[in-house]
Amino acid sequence: MSKANFKDYKLSEELLKAISILGFDNPTSVQEQVIPAILEGKDIIVKSQTGSGKTAAFAIPICELVDWDENKPQALVLTPTRELAVQVKEDIFNLGRYERIKVAAVYGKSPFYLQEKELKQKTHVVVGTPGRIIDHLEKETLDTSMIKYLIIDEADEMLSMGFIEQIENIINRLPKDRVTTLLSATMPKDIESLCKKHIKNPIRVEIEESNPVEDRIYQVRYEVGTHEKTGLLKDMLVVENPNSAIIFCNTQQKVEEVCSELKNLRYTCDKIHGAMEQCDRLKVMQDFKQGYFRYLVATDVAARGIDIDNVSLVVNYDIPKERERYVHRIGRTGRIDREGRAITFMTPYEGRFLKDIVRLIGKDIALEQRPNNETVDSYREEFLAKLKVQPKLKETKGAQLSKDILKLHVNAGKRTKMRPVDIVGTLCNIEGMTAKDIGVINILDISTYVEILNNKGEMVYKELQTKKIKGRLRKVSKVILRP
8 A cells, every 4th residue: 555654654753853854755666665664574675776765765764663772783784885875874864863863884994993982882873884894893893782673775786896795794793683674776696695595584675666767867879989088078068068967987097087177177076986085085975965066077986876966967978887887877867756867978899888788778778979069069158157157055965954953062071971961961951951852962082062952052052151061161162064
């Protein structure tokens, strides 16, 4: 039976409030089937296309089911890439904001000791890449004894990246009595084998979208010589004149070259690939999501699972050599029920890659002629006019949630033996405050961060200027978040 509203799932008021503010109007097809299955404690295998709302499908029931009082992690989410780990963490954190769900993201090329410190605190959900999860398991810095929910996200990408043995290693270290959810856009034989071995009596869900991603996206290809690609790219950006675009290349070197070419033209652009420092990669992705620049040049590190609103154009500067990557690349545009455009450059010697892609998507990709100089010039004035306009910045996903939340910094932490109970006790002694008005508390070595909910932040901030915490006046300041 179709569910018309999230209220049909008997979720908490706090969770429903976050769902509403985040703009989830009605459950998608995959959410209709996955949410009740996880809530009922059933294992489930999901085959569903990119952009179908899979993250919320498992994040919503996890936020509902975890026991806030339990300090050890209760849910583990495995993702193939660092960027996806960060995004899933943010999605779960936003959904669980009013329930004070604490989420940790652990992944490579990020300081291990900082992750270790975070995991020592109360943590309800851990999201991570397989390699770093194993590092923590081997160093005994991640306690899995209370894991009740395992999510394997983007399973087919895990396979293509060679993570299947690592996933099995992790599964073998988890409690047998757990709920397991596996999500994948495709279902190769090795993934099926993994399911048979580790998932018992699962519900199988295959979502056949009435408006699949391949049909929502206008796809064309251009035959072009290797040395003519840059010129064609420049022409197509003028003709298409997108508000935002991702340009995919197969190698890190090509990403560097293409990005440099566009910057020389004074286009607002940036790049992302695997050789960059992780903090730089995350910053680039965040800036692109918010619209600080218009063109992102990327390897496939940006192709999987990354949710960016309103990418109007995807350009395959290089045709992908693995056919599944084509679907995931073009899936960055045309998210859920939106339409998008995808252009693929193909040299005369790459026909075999095109055949594999056509076989996968079940339709041909139309061949078009390169626009002539006269056509390009007819679009140039409009293109140059847009180039001069500063892109309008977009709000982050959690911005609406943050409007009635104020984050405070207290100048005391673990070294002064500050504990969550000290913060809660002080806050609840302020007239008009209850435990439900206190959000996530994060205690570091010399600092404590606490979120005040329900538009009570300013009142609490003023009270704490003269109210003692743990027997002493502490310096309390507001944390100004980036828009």
